[in-house]
Structure formats: structure tokens, C-alpha cells
Amino acid sequence: MRSSLVLLPLALGVALLAGISCHDDSGDYAGQPCDVPDECYPEVDPGALRGNPICLDRVEGGYCTHLCQTDADCCAVEGECRTDFPQVCAPFESTGMMMCFLSCEASDIDGYDPGSFCQEEVHPAFGCRSTGGGSNNRKVCLP
Secondary structure: OHHHHHHHHHHHHHHHHHHHHOOOOOOOOOOOOOOOHHHOOOOOOHHHOOOOEEEOOOOOOOOEEEEOOOHHHOOOOOOOOOOOOOEEEEEOOOOOOEEEEEEOOOOOOOOOOOOOHHHHHHOOOOEEEEOOOOOOOOEEEEO
16 A cells, blocks of 8 residues: 555656647647657658757757747748747747747737637647747747
């Protein structure tokens, strides 16, 4: 009985982490979980993207994205984005790199509640937060 009580919190923790990293395959490639960049954008030629694919490991479970210079670099290649949800090019924390993220800026999600957009439309474990990274930060959906 005692060993069962010890294993229960471990099992719950594993289940919680699995729930955070299991994103819906019908969503955009940006934001999908990953361990390495090769797992990102599987149906798109990586050389066609307007920036190198990245598996952002500063996000729990990994976060598929790619480098960019402007918002126009995100969703620029056919098949890169599987939904109409806007993406933005923004710096992430102190990486010094500009990357594509699913946007939750008020101007991009007109008609949606900013507080629940990411959970309802992207993934239940996502929230709307700032990318950090200084004066160019943006509001994006992240776990």
C-alpha cells in the first residue's frame, strides 16, 4: 500500500506533463511539441521556410517555430500554417533571435476573449503572454 501512495504522485506528474506536450495535430506547426528541429514542419521543405526551423527548448515540451525578420515571414510558405490564426515575428526572452509565434494580440484575435483565446483555440495548456525580449516583445500563445 505504501509503495502505491509513493507512485501515485509520480504517475500524476507524468500524466500532467504528457497533457501539456500533446498538442492537437490539426493546429499549426508553430507551437507543436518537439525535441529537435527536424520534428518541426514535417510536411514543408525546411529550405523553403523564411528562416531556419527551431525547437525552442526554453518552453516546456518544446515549441516548434522558425527564425524570421518580419511578420510576413510567418506563414509565407504553402503548408506552413494549417489554420488562419495569425502569427507574429518576435524576440523570445534573451535569445536575441526573432521567431514566429501564434499571436494573441487584441488586434489579431478580434471577437475573442484575450484571456481564453489560447486555451480554447490553440491548446488547453497554453496562455497568452509576452515574449519578453525587450521593446519588440509581442503577445503570443505559449504553454
